[in-house]
Amino acid sequence: MLTSKPKNKIKRMLPGDEPEEAPKLRRGARAAIAESLPSALPQPKWVRLIREDVERLPEEARVKNIKQLRKLLRRAILIEHTTIPPYLCALYSLQEGTNQESAEVIKSVLVEEMLHWILAANVLNAIGGEPCVNEPRFIPSYPSNLLDLLNTKTDTGVTSLKELLKVDALSASNGKQSNGSTDAIEVGLLRFSEEAIDTFLEIETPVPVGGESSGNPTIGTFYKILIHGLETLEAEAHAKGKTIFTKDPERRKRQITPEHYYGSGGKAVVVTDLHTARKALKEIIFQGEGFDPRFFEKDISIGDYDEIGHFYRFNQIKQGRYYEEGDTPETGPRGATLRVDWDEVYQMKPNPTLKDYRHDPDLRAKGKAFNQGYMNLLDKMQKAFTGQPDALQEAVVYMFELKYLAGELLKNPIGAGELAAGPIFGYLGKTK
Amino acid sequence: MTDKIYDVVIVGAGVAGAVLAKVLSGAGKSVLLLEAGKQAGIELEAVAAYANYQSYLNTFYTASAKVPNSPYPNLKTAPSPDVLALSNFDVQKPVIEQDDWPKKDDSKLRLNQGSYFVQKGNLPFGSDYARSPGGTMLHWLGTTLRMLPNDFRLKTTYGHGEDWPISYEDLKPYYEMAEREIGVSGAVDEQELPGIDSNFFGADYQYPMQKIPQSYLDGKFVEQAKGKTIKVNGVAYQLNVISTPQGRNSTPNKNYKFSAAQWDARQKKLKLVPGEESYQPVGSIWDPHTGQRCEGNASCVPICPVQAKYNPLKTIKSAVDKLKELSDNTTGGGKSSIGSIEIIAQAVASKIEIEPDGRIKEIKYKQYKNPDGSDYVLKTARGRIYALAAHSVENAKLLLASGACKGNDHVGRHLMDHTCGLAWGLMPKDIGGYRGPGSTSNIPTFRDGAFRKEHSAFIMPIDNWGWNWPALSPFSDFINAVNGQGTPQNEQLFGKKLRGYLGDRLSRQFNMHFEVEQMPDYNNRVTIHPRFTDALGNFRPVITYDLSDYSRAGFVAGRQITKEIFKLMSVEDATNYDPGNTSYFTYEVDGKEEGFVTNGAGHLAGTHRMGKSATDSVVNSRQQAWDHKNLYLVGCGSMVTIGTSNPSLTMTALAFSAAESILSDLS
Amino acid sequence: MNEALSRKKDEEISDYLLEQFLNLSRALTGFDRVDLLGTGMAEPYYREITRIYKEPVIRLLFEAKAIFEVYGEHHPAFEDQIRQRIIEDIEFAQIAKNIIQLWYLGSYTNYNDPAPLIFKAAYIISPEAYQNGLLWPNMGSHPAGAKQPGFGSWNLEPQTVKQD
Numbered sequence A: 001m002l003t004s005k006p007k008n009k010i011k012r013m014l015p016g017d018e019p020e021e022a023p024k025l026r027r028g029a030r031a032a033i034a035e036s037l038p039s040a041l042p043q044p045k046w047v048r049l050i051r052e053d054v055e056r057l058p059e060e061a062r063v064k065n066i067k068q069l070r071k072l073l074r075r076a077i078l079i080e081h082t083t084i085p086p087y088l089c090a091l092y093s094l095q096e097g098t099n100q101e102s103a104e105v106i107k108s109v110l111v112e113e114m115l116h117w118i119l120a121a122n123v124l125n126a127i128g129g130e131p132c133v134n135e136p137r138f139i140p141s142y143p144s145n146l147l148d149l150l151n152t153k154t155d156t157g158v159t160s161l162k163e164l165l166k167v168d169a170l171s172a173s174n175g176k177q178s179n180g181s182t183d184a185i186e187v188g189l190l191r192f193s194e195e196a197i198d199t200f201l202e203i204e205t206p207v208p209v210g211g212e213s214s215g216n217p218t219i220g221t222f223y224k225i226l227i228h229g230l231e232t233l234e235a236e237a238h239a240k241g242k243t244i245f246t247k248d249p250e251r252r253k254r255q256i257t258p259e260h261y262y263g264s265g266g267k268a269v270v271v272t273d274l275h276t277a278r279k280a281l282k283e284i285i286f287q288g289e290g291f292d293p294r295f296f297e298k299d300i301s302i303g304d305y306d307e308i309g310h311f312y313r314f315n316q317i318k319q320g321r322y323y324e325e326g327d328t329p330e331t332g333p334r335g336a337t338l339r340v341d342w343d344e345v346y347q348m349k350p351n352p353t354l355k356d357y358r359h360d361p362d363l364r365a366k367g368k369a370f371n372q373g374y375m376n377l378l379d380k381m382q383k384a385f386t387g388q389p390d391a392l393q394e395a396v397v398y399m400f401e402l403k404y405l406a407g408e409l410l411k412n413p414i415g416a417g418e419l420a421a422g423p424i425f426g427y428l429g430k431t432k
Numbered sequence B: 001m002t003d004k005i006y007d008v009v010i011v012g013a014g015v016a017g018a019v020l021a022k023v024l025s026g027a028g029k030s031v032l033l034l035e036a037g038k039q040a041g042i043e044l045e046a047v048a049a050y051a052n053y054q055s056y057l058n059t060f061y062t063a064s065a066k067v068p069n070s071p072y073p074n075l076k077t078a079p080s081p082d083v084l085a086l087s088n089f090d091v092q093k094p095v096i097e098q099d100d101w102p103k104k105d106d107s108k109l110r111l112n113q114g115s116y117f118v119q120k121g122n123l124p125f126g127s128d129y130a131r132s133p134g135g136t137m138l139h140w141l142g143t144t145l146r147m148l149p150n151d152f153r154l155k156t157t158y159g160h161g162e163d164w165p166i167s168y169e170d171l172k173p174y175y176e177m178a179e180r181e182i183g184v185s186g187a188v189d190e191q192e193l194p195g196i197d198s199n200f201f202g203a204d205y206q207y208p209m210q211k212i213p214q215s216y217l218d219g220k221f222v223e224q225a226k227g228k229t230i231k232v233n234g235v236a237y238q239l240n241v242i243s244t245p246q247g248r249n250s251t252p253n254k255n256y257k258f259s260a261a262q263w264d265a266r267q268k269k270l271k272l273v274p275g276e277e278s279y280q281p282v283g284s285i286w287d288p289h290t291g292q293r294c295e296g297n298a299s300c301v302p303i304c305p306v307q308a309k310y311n312p313l314k315t316i317k318s319a320v321d322k323l324k325e326l327s328d329n330t331t332g333g334g335k336s337s338i339g340s341i342e343i344i345a346q347a348v349a350s351k352i353e354i355e356p357d358g359r360i361k362e363i364k365y366k367q368y369k370n371p372d373g374s375d376y377v378l379k380t381a382r383g384r385i386y387a388l389a390a391h392s393v394e395n396a397k398l399l400l401a402s403g404a405c406k407g408n409d410h411v412g413r414h415l416m417d418h419t420c421g422l423a424w425g426l427m428p429k430d431i432g433g434y435r436g437p438g439s440t441s442n443i444p445t446f447r448d449g450a451f452r453k454e455h456s457a458f459i460m461p462i463d464n465w466g467w468n469w470p471a472l473s474p475f476s477d478f479i480n481a482v483n484g485q486g487t488p489q490n491e492q493l494f495g496k497k498l499r500g501y502l503g504d505r506l507s508r509q510f511n512m513h514f515e516v517e518q519m520p521d522y523n524n525r526v527t528i529h530p531r532f533t534d535a536l537g538n539f540r541p542v543i544t545y546d547l548s549d550y551s552r553a554g555f556v557a558g559r560q561i562t563k564e565i566f567k568l569m570s571v572e573d574a575t576n577y578d579p580g581n582t583s584y585f586t587y588e589v590d591g592k593e594e595g596f597v598t599n600g601a602g603h604l605a606g607t608h609r610m611g612k613s614a615t616d617s618v619v620n621s622r623q624q625a626w627d628h629k630n631l632y633l634v635g636c637g638s639m640v641t642i643g644t645s646n647p648s649l650t651m652t653a654l655a656f657s658a659a660e661s662i663l664s665d666l667s
Numbered sequence C: 001m002n003e004a005l006s007r008k009k010d011e012e013i014s015d016y017l018l019e020q021f022l023n024l025s026r027a028l029t030g031f032d033r034v035d036l037l038g039t040g041m042a043e044p045y046y047r048e049i050t051r052i053y054k055e056p057v058i059r060l061l062f063e064a065k066a067i068f069e070v071y072g073e074h075h076p077a078f079e080d081q082i083r084q085r086i087i088e089d090i091e092f093a094q095i096a097k098n099i100i101q102l103w104y105l106g107s108y109t110n111y112n113d114p115a116p117l118i119f120k121a122a123y124i125i126s127p128e129a130y131q132n133g134l135l136w137p138n139m140g141s142h143p144a145g146a147k148q149p150g151f152g153s154w155n156l157e158p159q160t161v162k163q164d
Helices: A027-036 A045-055 A066-092 A100-126 A146-150 A161-172 A194-203 A219-239 A274-287 A310-319 A361-385 A391-410 B015-026 B046-062 B083-088 B154-158 B168-182 B216-225 B312-328 B332-337 B392-402 B475-483 B495-508 B549-568 B648-666 C003-029 C033-038 C042-053 C055-071 C078-087 C092-105 C127-131
Strands: B005-011 B030-034 B229-232 B235-238 B258-264 B269-274 B340-344 B347-354 B360-367 B377-388 B419-426 B439-443 B458-463 B509-516 B525-527 B542-544 B584-589 B592-597 B631-633 C107-109 C122-124
Touching: A045 A219, A066 A100, A066 A146, A066 A194, A066 A219, A066 A391, A100 A274, A100 A310, A100 A361, A194 A310, A219 A274, A361 A391, A361 C033, A391 C033, B005 B015, B005 B648, B015 B030, B015 B168, B015 B258, B015 B312, B015 B340, B015 B648, B030 B377, B046 C127, B168 B258, B168 B269, B168 B648, B216 B439, B216 B458, B216 B549, B229 B549, B258 B648, B269 B648, B312 B340, B347 B377, B347 B392, B377 B392, B377 B648, B392 B525, B419 B549, B419 B592, B458 B549, B475 B495, B475 C092, B495 B509, B495 C003, B509 B549, B549 B584, B549 B592, B631 B648, C003 C033, C003 C042, C003 C055, C003 C078, C003 C092, C042 C055, C042 C092, C042 C127, C055 C078, C055 C092, C078 C092, C092 C107, C092 C122, C122 C127
Parallel strands: B005 B030, B005 B377, B030 B340, B377 B631
Antiparallel strands: B229 B235, B258 B269, B347 B360, B360 B377, B419 B509, B439 B458, B458 B509, B525 B542, B584 B592, C107 C122
């Protein structure tokens, strides 16, 4: 659980919560937002900036009602879930005792994604939604296009979120035509490789907030719309002396608490109101499928290994170097060497399926055993998200089991070929 | 050599030394900690600490006999006892010439091959300890039981053993500090113990963490045994089975309210103060996020791979980190009031120098570079107060080597341990053994009661690791199965049959044991002799050990009860006490001699016991040597009796109490 | 013969023998090929057993191969053949038992040693060998100190012994 990471502890570069300095917004925008909100709900700066961005999008991009918001949160749960198996595959495929530094980097991101999964469920439960993680349509399949997850009419009631994302990218880059705008973020189950890391970088691409844009739509934009919706609906409810957050004590018992979730990914946030919902969502967007850290402060440095965004963490593997104090997104990592050995890896077939194992009944059985373990894990997560948070303990037991089963698969060649078997993360029964 | 005079010089970086160092430095004192073990073992910086611990782990993986000391280096310069050497113990075959051993019991002197101990008792002393930074609690099981009120007044209540100069109530606040420092997981409301009242824990007391989940086999056991009545020596007892409090990380208890112990200079008291934040489990020394929960490695003894189980290095690290934090946040003159801990490893204390007025002048220690060599540099450490916290045997050795505490001849005497009897058998069905911490439940019924007038008390832990302890399982089962020993038709098994046979047999293996209290016997002792020294010329312990009839009778009662329990639960009894075992002893049961095998518990205690008067004890109730005002003897050696509790928690409590006494002396 | 060529030939031979070793191991241990390969220890174990016993290992592999070829592993007499010609064979018994022991426990024992069990050297060939012992999962557990199953797992019903 350690690396030769830089030892200098550097102050957290991500913005803190309230109290915060006065926003440096254009006067007009500030006035517009201020008018739309009751004074009882002061917004942290990051929320104001996000709102400002979303207000620039067409009307259709706004969440209209609580139903839409819940749908978006269910989507968020699925997005967070979808990132986990690819990261796990990269991690599992490292041969024992090799690439320890890369393993630590991936692990550090993984535990945070797991926390995000839980946080998204906590927010959804807090607004009276029904999380679902163990039904086929809420189980990712690989390879898949992450953007497709966002691009669903039913979710926001808008024509196409993808289109909106493009609009957003354009507007954020001040009308300049972006080059290299992608329509897809292909995620798959790949062994640790340069290709896999490139995908991870794409998943975690920082989105600008009120700043310059790479021109590519990202998950960050999805979260902007979600957060804007949450803020708006709660503000509207608040104006009527109501709230979108449930007061039902049974519902409140659904929250996953820090007692249930432990480890290095951060603390589980119990969501009961707007303040705690912001805290949970902030944890997701600032660690995760990232926001550009600089939207809060200019010239911030990227020195602290533990606290830099996922994109920058993975970039360290790509560049073979750690960030150190004083580094910025422009300088790239300039710290200690991070040794990567791309060859010390089990040669897992990309996106394996049970079909790949059909000629070997024992291997197929092992593949199925893995899928069964994954299903068991999801069943426990579902239980944990819908009223029995203690079930998380059993889910963790399945996590351990999956790791050992994956290890066995990866050491088995598929037929006489060069490629090895690997975990499928498939829905049992889906395969014909 | 340094001329620095520390406030306190501590010998030994086990739990007693660690707690002393933490409390004293936290109260602004300068502390020197001398540690005999290797420098690598005390590295607290993440990368080095991790690397060293991994080397322990890899040594454990490849050790053919995974005995308690197997992961830790056994040094020529600071040797540790080896329980494997017990097998060489032969009552009939003394191997030492007696020319320079003038006592009349020379003929019993035995020097076991490969052993650090020289043994001369009727029975071999079967326990070990670890001379590595962190001490023997590197390989403790993790059981954290308080002693019971009657344990402190055994003589008065039952006419056996000795009374302590302090009561349970006196020690209680320090038990709470110990439970905070170790991080105990347990359920207070489940602790239905004999001979206690509602003040035992006090109103609304909680452990820092919720209980460690009890094992699946505990559940099976409870189903069948709890509430049942069994008869022992004509008396009927209702069996109770409870969860065992343990020093390993579990789910934090939201209702636990204390922060660390703090020194109140005005009242001259250590106090556990209410904390502002909820309790946070303490992870490994290399990564606070590792070991946040017990992960079920099922190897607590000898090593917890993730350090979810407490070890004293955590205390040392937290103390050092705290001092650094204080220093970083303090400017200018304020810094001088901050305490300090200096640690010198590979430094074996060899002699205490005593002034004519009885005060300790200095401690001489031998510092070595090569742990396999015999070279050293003799150095001196000076302090205002000295605390020996080197382990009961090592403390006694050092006192004897220095001619200290000569007011009576008690140094090294009253050596105690729990004598452990094992009982094992096959359950009718799969009980899912070999999983989880070594023991998660116990039968407390025989820890106290009127029977203590007749025989020793004992606790009966239910074990989770099959026949690992009694029969070297699963290794022995494997060897026997492939050799066709004990298999159906003595078939030499292989293939699917072998899998089926071992899977079934191992998953039904059940073991429980009884840890029998041993009295402080004057003749059970540690001593030294110039003939027996280690590579640095320091003394090796010469041990005389036997079991009194009172303990043997307790042992027999324990065995009887296990037989009753096995009947009750349809366990196929496989208990077998081998007369060839060097720890075999006999006792008359119903008019006929029966044989038993005792096992050491690793609970060494009592070599410098505390007492009310200077004539019958070595230290006073403050753990201060009667004969040397600036010398404290801290650890299990100060215990008067051992009760039925694993002594680690009591030792930790005593260390807090000693720290308070030392602070009050210094102020 | 040039060196590169000879080395290549050695590799080919060892690949072939490794396959025979896996077949024999299946018959001796009762675990299928996927389980055995899943440990990642096939090559180290083959190397260790040939290091200790040398040529007789090769003879043993060919003996096993003959049994496989004549009877096939589903033949009713297959098991008896393995027993008579390998397990009860003076020369092969030791080797066979140690092959099983390597897979089950990652260790090697001198079966001719009359010493009491505790001193019967069980030489664990590497940390990895210990951690990949198959005896443990076979009883629904894991090697003590490795492949930990997670908090509270010991409270759950044990997984029944896997028999295929």
